[in-house]
Amino acid sequence: MLEKLSHQEEEAMQLVWKSGEGSVKQFLEHMPFPGTPYTTLASTIKNLAKKGYLSSRMVGNTYLYKPMISEDEYKEKFMNGFVKDYFDDSYKALVNFFVEEKKLSARELKEIIDLIEKSGGESGK
Numbered sequence: 001m002l003e004k005l006s007h008q009e010e011e012a013m014q015l016v017w018k019s020g021e022g023s024v025k026q027f028l029e030h031m032p033f034p035g036t037p038y039t040t041l042a043s044t045i046k047n048l049a050k051k052g053y054l055s056s057r058m059v060g061n062t063y064l065y066k067p068m069i070s071e072d073e074y075k076e077k078f079m080n081g082f083v084k085d086y087f088d089d090s091y092k093a094l095v096n097f098f099v100e101e102k103k104l105s106a107r108e109l110k111e112i113i114d115l116i117e118k119s120g121g122e123s124g125k
Helices: 007-019 024-029 038-050 071-086 091-100 106-119
Strands: 054-059 062-067
Touching: 007 024, 007 038, 007 062, 007 071, 024 038, 024 062, 038 054, 038 062, 071 091, 091 106
Parallel strands: none
Antiparallel strands: 054 062
């Protein structure tokens, strides 16, 4: 079972998912916010490998890292846990929260309903 990632770890995983495979130096070059120290990113990447999110292999004198879980798999795992922990395992309660907070308009809700109807799916939650 994979541990939940910290915000910093999720940002690092975004870099890895975009790259597919690479070294810490290559990931650092793709950081959206320049100025992150190499040692900080290297430490985060090593922690992700320890947690089982990344595999590593030595090429020359450099470690190359690649994801052991896809971005979609992580999103599904995270969202299922999020809905379970914060919305009593109810996606209906999640949508209701966004409606009540005025974060979801009637038009957007209609688009969601259309998507559900097109997919032919009803989850019951």
